[in-house]
Amino acid sequence: MDDEMTIIVFSNDLDRILASFILSTGAVTMGLKPTMFFTFWGLNVLKKEKATRSPAGWIKKMMSLINRRRADSLKLSQFHMFGIGTAFMKKIMNKSKIPSVPEMITMAKELGVKIIACTTTMEIMGVHQDDLIEEVDNVAGVATYLSTAKLSKVNLFV
Amino acid sequence: MDDEMTIIVFSNDLDRILASFILSTGAVTMGLKPTMFFTFWGLNVLKKEKATRSPAGWIKKMMSLINRRRADSLKLSQFHMFGIGTAFMKKIMNKSKIPSVPEMITMAKELGVKIIACTTTMEIMGVHQDDLIEEVDNVAGVATYLSTAKLSKVNLFV
Amino acid sequence: MDDEMTIIVFSNDLDRILASFILSTGAVTMGLKPTMFFTFWGLNVLKKEKATRSPAGWIKKMMSLINRRRADSLKLSQFHMFGIGTAFMKKIMNKSKIPSVPEMITMAKELGVKIIACTTTMEIMGVHQDDLIEEVDNVAGVATYLSTAKLSKVNLFV
DSSP: OOSEEEEEEOOOOHHHHHHHHHHHHHHHHTTOEEEEEEOGGGGGGGBOSSOSSOOSSHHHHHHHHTTOOOTTSOOOSSOOGGGHHHHHHHHHHHHTTOOOHHHHHHHHHHHTOEEEEEHHHHHHHTOOGGGBOTTOOEEEOHHHHHHHHTTEEEEEEO | OOSEEEEEEOOOOHHHHHHHHHHHHHHHHTTOEEEEEEOGGGGGGGBOSSOSSOOSSHHHHHHHHTTOOOTTSOOOSSOOGGGHHHHHHHHHHHHTTOOOHHHHHHHHHHHTOEEEEEHHHHHHHTOOGGGBOTTOOEEEOHHHHHHHHTTEEEEEEO | OOSEEEEEEOOOOHHHHHHHHHHHHHHHHTTOEEEEEEOGGGGGGGBOSSOSSOOSSHHHHHHHHTTOOOTTSOOOSSOOGGGHHHHHHHHHHHHTTOOOHHHHHHHHHHHTOEEEEEHHHHHHHTOOGGGBOTTOOEEEOHHHHHHHHTTEEEEEEO
């Protein structure tokens, strides 16, 4: 058993994304090798500001429409309050010297956190690999996740 | 330590249920022995279309009323949008050849995934064992869950 | 690897808090040594009825305002229905002899469950250590969590 750690990032709520990155970057400092698997709504965090190709088919077009949130425009899972609660949170993060989500992605990447995008989600959501930010290490499915999780000391579903 | 895996299925959001089944069926292919513990709202997924007995006492009657969702009528945790988002998701699942939830239960069962219903939840929700679909292997409490989790390589709370 | 177990309590939904305490108290009976890390919204569960000091700065004042929920006034994640669903749940918990959240905290404490408050969340939310109930064993950050999780047989993010 290695010093691996996995985090499934399922949600794109600002608070859960924050928790995921605090855990994964903290893990590096503790000698763990964290891998983050971005799946379902979590995949939105890894999308470029502008998709390069638009998805084929009207269903996928609609799906991509309701999945517009990017790393810099996430909402809180609670107290979003039409943007006021979320704006407060961002202000406080800033005051508390907690980096923004795009900054966290860069930081995690520099520290050696592995960032993987879920292929099943990409298929469902109509997302192509070149729609993803360059910080993504790999696109992979559940088999890759499980083969890492099997060897990991800590596995979390956030 | 065996090649066990546990998933606590706490929610009955369509997306989280999907993720749970993708993980558990994928696990079998990776040589893991997955057990799914359906608890709280997740228990709804295991209920028969029609309850055979109606629960005793008016509080449990009300509780059973607000817990009507079955495996074939789950909603998304986000973008349900009065059914439109959920309908899209189902259409996309269909197009992407992802099975429906009832199909996933059958498939998981055939692959050897163990399906357990939480007794505490059954008591709280006023659910009897004969209200559950036949795919349920066992009804059990937290002690059974923990004794499996202790021996498992991967434990997730979805 | 010891018989440790960790639970990250991220949410303050009544149902998830209940699940966390059922798991941690059950774990003691199964010979495990559980530690609960209360973080983000989960921290609210550990706050005293009345904060002794009010947080400095208007942003933290606002944040503390939207984080008023204490252990005895949590809501369900689903079917809160303006309090009706939550009231039902509490009635049923009472009938099923499931303790209330403040009772669960006391019980968990007596059984030897370790209760830790997340320092990062305290900073973000403007919470001081003397705003926390006396059942809290420790305030600590992600490094403490990870060093325990690394040695644990079961790690859950609830």
